Amino acid sequence: METNGSDRLDRIERILEEVSKTLEKVAWSQTEAIKSHAEMSAEVDRRLSEMAARQQYHDEAFERFDVDMKKLRDAIEDNREDITALLRIAQLHDRRLNRLEGGEPT
Secondary structure (H helix, E strand, O other): HHHHHHHHHHHHHHHHHHHHHHHHHHHHHHHHHHHHHHHHHHHHHHHHHHHHHHHHHHHHHHHHHHHHHHHHHHHHHHHHHHHHHHHHHHHHHHHHHHHHHHOOOO
């Protein structure tokens, strides 16, 4: 009987050793997964931060562009008014010259 009990105890110890090794492997795998998750999270955070910085830069660039475009539109409008005034002056001078040359009645 002693042998039977001893064999049984040996089997239980082997099973416990296998369970222990399996648990160690699982614990190691979990630790590695946690490390990997932490590294990926850090990388995601870094990339999100870079994207936010780029977006901020682009937002500021678009704001500067909008200001410049308004200045250009204003300058074009000013030039249009000046060109229209110059055209009117040129037409008046042309009429005057034609009158002086006798080409057009008053």
